Amino acid sequence: MTKIIVLGGDGFCGWPTALQLSSEGHDVLIVDNLSRRRIDGELGVQSLTPIADMPERIAAWERVTGKTLGFANIDIAHDYDALRDLLAAERPQTVVHFAEQRAAPYSMRDAGHKRYTVDNNINGTHNLLAALVELDLDTHLVHLGTMGVYGYDGDGLELPEGYLDVTVAVPDGKTYPRSILYPTQPGSVYHLTKSLDQLLFQFYARNDGMRITDLHQGIVWGTQTEQTRLDPALINRFDYDGDYGTVLNRFLMQAVVGHPLTVHGTGGQTRAFINIQDTVRCVSLAVANPPARGDRVRILNQVAETHQVRGLAELVAEVTGAEVAFVDNPRKEAVENTLSVSNATFRSLGLEPILLRDALLAETLEIVDRYKDRYDLEAIPAKSLWTKNTRPGVVKKKIADAA
Numbered sequence: 001m002t003k004i005i006v007l008g009g010d011g012f013c014g015w016p017t018a019l020q021l022s023s024e025g026h027d028v029l030i031v032d033n034l035s036r037r038r039i040d041g042e043l044g045v046q047s048l049t050p051i052a053d054m055p056e057r058i059a060a061w062e063r064v065t066g067k068t069l070g071f072a073n074i075d076i077a078h079d080y081d082a083l084r085d086l087l088a089a090e091r092p093q094t095v096v097h098f099a100e101q102r103a104a105p106y107s108m109r110d111a112g113h114k115r116y117t118v119d120n121n122i123n124g125t126h127n128l129l130a131a132l133v134e135l136d137l138d139t140h141l142v143h144l145g146t147m148g149v150y151g152y153d154g155d156g157l158e159l160p161e162g163y164l165d166v167t168v169a170v171p172d173g174k175t176y177p178r179s180i181l182y183p184t185q186p187g188s189v190y191h192l193t194k195s196l197d198q199l200l201f202q203f204y205a206r207n208d209g210m211r212i213t214d215l216h217q218g219i220v221w222g223t224q225t226e227q228t229r230l231d232p233a234l235i236n237r238f239d240y241d242g243d244y245g246t247v248l249n250r251f252l253m254q255a256v257v258g259h260p261l262t263v264h265g266t267g268g269q270t271r272a273f274i275n276i277q278d279t280v281r282c283v284s285l286a287v288a289n290p291p292a293r294g295d296r297v298r299i300l301n302q303v304a305e306t307h308q309v310r311g312l313a314e315l316v317a318e319v320t321g322a323e324v325a326f327v328d329n330p331r332k333e334a335v336e337n338t339l340s341v342s343n344a345t346f347r348s349l350g351l352e353p354i355l356l357r358d359a360l361l362a363e364t365l366e367i368v369d370r371y372k373d374r375y376d377l378e379a380i381p382a383k384s385l386w387t388k389n390t391r392p393g394v395v396k397k398k399i400a401d402a403a
Contacts, residue, residue, distance in 0.1 A: 002026045003090060004287065007076060007128070008098030010054060011036050012237040013144060013220065013279050017096060019227035019234065020280035021287065022067050029070035029090060030054075031083075032099070035120075036237075039106070039244075045379045048238040048253065048371050049223065060233035077123035084131040087139075094287050095132070097143045099124050100193065104148070105330075105384035106243040107190035114189045121193035122200075129204045140211045140290040141201075142283060147218050147272045147303060147341065149195045151185025152333065158340040162216065162299025187333055188386070201297045209293050213286045217279065218272030218303035218341075221248040221356075223367050225277045236276065238367060240375065242382035248273065248312055249364065250380070255322035256368040257375055264382070265329030267310025268336030272303035275354040285349045300346060304353030306339045312356075319361060332386035 009018040009030030022028040034054070040046050052060065058069045076083045076099055100121040101107065107117040125143070132139050150159050160182060168176045181202065184195040197214070204210045228236045239245045240253035251261045274282075282302045291298040313324045
């Protein structure tokens with residue numbers, strides 16, 4: 001049995017991952033400061049699916065499976081001592097790190113939200129790295145990153161898994177081969193923090209021999225996994241609002257309630273996608289296949305397929321009969337782009353990804369229809385503008401007041 005700590009285990013990806021790892025027989029402890037729930041209060045929105053509190057979730061898991069989950073409420077970005085003491089007591093073989101503010105629009109709302117995202121994400125990651133080194137733990141760190149660190153410049157190059165082999169030419173005619181991190185082009189402050197995470201990982205792997213896997217994940221769609229289906233109290237989040245709702249889930253929500261599918265700009269943005277069930281499978285595969293101590297950071301592209309946004313809208317419209325509405329794009333990004341991504345490592349480890357053609361849209365539509373009475377029309381529009389200068393908000397106070 002492997003001792004695994006899942007940081008951010010109350011969230012959209014963290015919760016089903018914790019259940020997946022527990023179902024495999026690992027001893028799982030969730031660490032979360034429940035900030036995602038407080039952000040719902042700040043924004044005046046809620047998950048479309050009703051989310052039980054953490055004690056109820058844990059009790060339901062034990063009731064239906066006989067397995068236990070631990071839980072500790074710790075803010076890893078601002079309580080280093082509590083994080084270090086927990087790691088010292090538990091001495092985990094693996095830490096899975098989801099404990100970061102994950103929404104690009106939220107990170108771009110105003111100066112206060114930009115500062116909050118950097119403060120939370122970078123402090124949390126660095127505190128974790130520093131604590132593992134201070135305690136001299138040979139712990140495998142698995143981090144959920146994002147495909148967004150690569151940028152979307154549409155140059156047609158297949159994005160490699162993290163590294164780019166280059167040749168450096170100098171004036172005397174000599175050339176030097178190098179393997180470098182693929183140059184980052186973050187499109188939001190959120191994506192910027194994931195790019196900065198990469199540099200922290202490179203330093204600690206090289207300087208301290210840490211074993212680190214960084215998963216560059218695409219946009220997640222779907223809600224349920226094999227484990228979250230077992231009991232209503234285990235159901236996963238479904239975000240559809242303009243800040244946290246990922247594009248395909250947002251389209252499905254809009255279709256069920258009769259709202260036009262809001263496509264930003266021309267809809268020519270090409271993005272990578274993955275189903276939530278494959279997210280948990282990929283993390284499980286990463287946990288089971290750690291790099292050796294002294295190896296460079298292992299970077300894996302956690303994606304299944306790529307699609308243009310307008311193509312997704314057309315697919316959902318075809319299935320549901322919804323109308324498509326093209327609206328102004330609040331983001332500062334290329335109008336159109338191409339995207340090709342290598343996911344060779346996960347395929348070599350046995351992943352057969354779920355694709356949109358596999359008809360799992362129907363299950364997500366059923367979830368949306370079941371809980372559609374909980375939706376709020378006012379939450380749908382995207383309100384964060386990438387180029388708008390707004391008065392800084394006191395974000396920490398807003399989140400605390402929403403608790």
